[in-house]
Amino acid sequence: MSEILAQIFQIGFFTALIRIATPLIFGTLGELFAERSGVLNLGIEGIMMLAAMTGFSTTYFTGNLWLGVLTAIATGMIAGLLMGLLTVSLGLSQHVSGIGTTLLCSGLSFFFYRLIFKQSSSIPKIVAFKTVPLPLLSKIPVIGPIFFNQFALVYIAIAIVPISAYILYHTPWGLNLRTVGENPLAADSAGVNVHRVRYQALLISGALMGLAGAFLSMAQFNAYTFGVISGRGWVCIALIVFGQWSPWKSAAGAILFAFIDALQLRLQASSLINLPYQIFLMMPFVLTIIGMAIVSRNARAPAALLQPFRKEER
């Protein structure tokens, strides 16, 4: 048994774990900003898919990785505006708008990918992000290679967790955002423009989802495939509930999910346990459901989540 453990828990395992967690952290925090303002952004899966495609294509033609990342962010923000138009300005059902946005964005990404790259015999590839060892820090034993010999986007993801927590809990804008998500009337009567705050939240939300997509097609992989997101967006929605709408707890949830995912990959690869590989693939999702059932029974969503805000109504 200890042999198996030793074989699995090598430094490479934890390095992989952090990489698996990165897009989930981006996506989860993106979703978090939207939900704390009272908007459920179910466009997440499609937005990540479209941003993965636009970011990849930009880099493919320009050779510039950061230009690709910026394109992905811009793509996410435009999709965020679309969500805002539907759920904030028009006050439509957030479920339907979100699923519609996901279907639209994923459809667009497949369509334009075909249009741009035709049906080539070999999959188009880019030179993806390389790891950037941070000076000194990466030399620390164990911790160094795990945390400080990573892609630049990983560092950004790690930094965004405390930044988000700070913004939400220690700035006036963050307090306004949380108030809008709890009781938009209270925010409105204190002079806060509810619609503007929700649009801002959706822009941030889209930008972070764009980063998640960019990471997948430009760092984790070096190509865009139709299965590049494969449900990671939906997992982020669950992680928020698991993390009880807190940035720290949600990020911890992302790491826990990544841990199980990395573990099942190792178990699949090792010949130690002889089970069909689909069982392993299922593990993180089954455990997510179990974890949610245990942790989130007492979770309280933002009180105004799913509620459109309309003025002059009686």
Place this chain on the structure above:
Amino acid sequence: MSPPVPLLEMRGIRKHFGTVKANDNIDLRLYPGDILGLLGENGAGKTTLMNVLFGVYHPDGGKIFIDGKQVHIGNSSDALALGVGMVHQHFHVVPRHTVLENLMVGQKGNFGRLPKAAIRKRMDDIGQRYDLSLDPDVRVEDLTIGQQQRLEIIKALIFGARILILDEPTATLTPHETDGLFAALRAMAAKQMGVIFITHKLNEIRAITNRVVIMRLGKVITSLKNDARTSRKRLAELMCGQPIHPPERPVKTVSDASPVRLSLKNICTTGRARTHLKDINLDVYGGEIVGIAGVSGNGQKELADVIAGVLKPSSGQIYINKQLLKQISPGIVQALGVGRIPEDRTGTGLITTLPLSDSMVLPRISEKKFNRSGFLKQGAIRQFVTRLIEQYGIKADGPDIRTGTLSGGNLQKALLARELAWDPQVLLAAQPTRGLDVSAAQFVHQKFMDLRQRDRALVIISENLEELFEISDRIAVMYEGRIMDILPVEEATVSRIGLLMAGVREDAA
């Protein structure tokens, strides 16, 4: 000496919703140091006018002047910047945030640090000046209703309000809390602020205001000084536009010979509800009305649910007409003759999306009168409901109209008609006249009196003490799930009831 410049002047304000003229050419003036009462029935346009002033609604016409200068109020932040603050009837607070967090919303700056120290200091100032203090670090959901209202007032003052609008501020306060509120308002007026006090309670107009503006159907009827000549009766008649005749309560003595219609013995409840009933003992005799007073959330809802058979007590017994209930369900209780008029007229009472006829027969749908082996007798149902509509003067275009199109008063009449049609032995009604205008409320009270004359037992839960004093024979006061005491109405005074509502028993005090 030239006349003083009004703090606020509204001229010719007009606002309509669809075809309804909510505000029709309204003029209003507020001077420094004024406490202005804005009196009118529901739908008179008081709240609409104040929402125009606070920037929630945009008027179709008219001008607003502050300190003699014309201003444009496009939204709430304009209003706040001009020194207009509003305490809404339903508080605009975030229960899950702390008091301090609630006070920091909408303050300047976006990504700087939160101005915690500055707001704490402002809270201290306001606490000293107006005797309005609160613990800044408590979560709002742990505050009483009165404290939440205080939070709203402090919030307005922190934004620099010089004109404070209060929309029906005493509706959910205990008498003691009301006294505290009035003291604070007087302190503000003494500092040359202007207060606008929206209400339809006449005794409050008399107690706190120095001038009254009376509105009816979107128009200002009159504006008068509050002095010895402004009697309650005169105010009421101006407000309603017709003479008022309060229902007569014929003197009746309930003796031990009168039958006990409803008896609760040692009732306790447990479960998810916030308040649990603790050892409730209550006998209600035929021919009497027992009023249940108490601050909202002290077990009145649970008591109503127990009597209606919705909530099963964890221990204790219920007798209806001396018959012990062995099993409890809404159907069983109803079959034994308990009628219920719930607080939430369109939630637990009637179903807004169904035709009125369906709404009105639903609880009795399994009666033979309405169905034959599982099929509805549409003709009988329509006939039954049409008759009730006529009898009770319900303003509705026939039985097929969608329930939700009825006004609050007509919804209540429909509920009353539905329950009384089966001649209940015991009638339970919660907040029976909340939101009703004076004539509709009178109608409801008259029906209660008729039942009382016919030796039925009534349990009336109300947060409106005036109402309870008017119709009850005895008043029971609830506090934290217990009945503190039951007083005959002759012995009850507002101050005695008020103390009990706050959980203070006289012999202990």
